[in-house]
Amino acid sequence: MNNCIEVKHLTKRFEYYKKEDGVKGSLKNFFKREKLIKESVNNISFNIKEGEFVGFVGPNGAGKTTTLKMLSGILYPTTGEINVLGYIPWERNNEFKRQFSIIMGQKNQLWWDLPAKESLYLNKCIYGIDDEEYKETIKMLADLMEVSNIMDVQVRRLSLGERMKLEIIAALLHKPKVIFLDEPTIGLDMISQKKIRNFLRYYNQEYQATILLTSHYMKDIEDLCSRIIVINEGEVVYDGKSEDINSIYYDKKIITLKFSSAVDKEILEQFGIIRKYDECEAEIEVNKDDVKRLLQKVTDTMPIKDFGLSDIPLEEGLERIYERQ
Numbered sequence: 001m002n003n004c005i006e007v008k009h010l011t012k013r014f015e016y017y018k019k020e021d022g023v024k025g026s027l028k029n030f031f032k033r034e035k036l037i038k039e040s041v042n043n044i045s046f047n048i049k050e051g052e053f054v055g056f057v058g059p060n061g062a063g064k065t066t067t068l069k070m071l072s073g074i075l076y077p078t079t080g081e082i083n084v085l086g087y088i089p090w091e092r093n094n095e096f097k098r099q100f101s102i103i104m105g106q107k108n109q110l111w112w113d114l115p116a117k118e119s120l121y122l123n124k125c126i127y128g129i130d131d132e133e134y135k136e137t138i139k140m141l142a143d144l145m146e147v148s149n150i151m152d153v154q155v156r157r158l159s160l161g162e163r164m165k166l167e168i169i170a171a172l173l174h175k176p177k178v179i180f181l182d183e184p185t186i187g188l189d190m191i192s193q194k195k196i197r198n199f200l201r202y203y204n205q206e207y208q209a210t211i212l213l214t215s216h217y218m219k220d221i222e223d224l225c226s227r228i229i230v231i232n233e234g235e236v237v238y239d240g241k242s243e244d245i246n247s248i249y250y251d252k253k254i255i256t257l258k259f260s261s262a263v264d265k266e267i268l269e270q271f272g273i274i275r276k277y278d279e280c281e282a283e284i285e286v287n288k289d290d291v292k293r294l295l296q297k298v299t300d301t302m303p304i305k306d307f308g309l310s311d312i313p314l315e316e317g318l319e320r321i322y323e324r325q
């Protein structure tokens, strides 16, 4: 498959001035300003193939949004090259604009005082979508997101989740081939997050859309992205399969136990590493091969009310990657 996004040695350096406190400080700044430089993105390179769904993760301030803004042409890079669908994003070619979308969970594109359907209609006109196609697409997207009944409601009256679903519909009306998603599920409840995840999965598969997703919710990344690019302090520190992030833990599992009466921590320690303990509840890290034998022993000898088995959370592998830097 062809590369749809190519990034080579991309760097973004922001220059700004130190602001001193108070009136005296402002006066001083007026005559002599101290220039500061922030290297938000530092020499990153990666390629993304057509139809890939890639997670772009990193701690706060790592450079994710800055990169997405450069990929969509909102910001110029300081140095480096970007090619998206054969276009240089900051040249803002009209053909390019018709083929991508950027959705930012913290920014609105819908008009606050109008019903959502009017903002959607505005996008129809901007993108020159014909009437029949518009009707069909709106119906299909609104049904999938279950928002047909709120199209007439003024945007300011909608809940955060409802608004986000409509923001996504507005951004996808022109059926973009490339989508940059910056925290689309931020602040949403679990049900809305799941609905949006299902929708994005469907859209990616149905239209072979290429999607680059940033999210601090690891469930979004785990559920949707087979590849993850990790950025930290402006540098790419991992680019590979999501499942390999926790490869160091490949032989580990977590057993969660709930007891009907208190169990001593010392007794549990013989089974593995205690990750959490609270008299009637415990989480123990164990070797995969021992799970069956340990569960048998635990159920035979302890007042078990409930138990569960899970993998080591993705966050832990990511933390190790951040710390390694």
Ligand SMILES: Nc1ncnc2c1ncn2[C@@H]1O[C@H](COP(=O)(O)OP(=O)(O)OP(=O)(O)O)[C@@H](O)[C@H]1O
Residues within 6 Å of the ligand: 014, 015, 016, 038, 039, 040, 058, 059, 060, 061, 062, 063, 064, 065, 066, 067
């Ligand atoms: N216009 C600007 N001027 C100066 N510094 C900036 C500017 N925009 C961003 N930065 C800095 O660049 C760094 C990267 O910011 P960016 O928004 O890309 O991070 P992020 O990875 O998206 O973080 P978060 O997860 O918190 O959204 C931050 O330290 C930020 O303060």
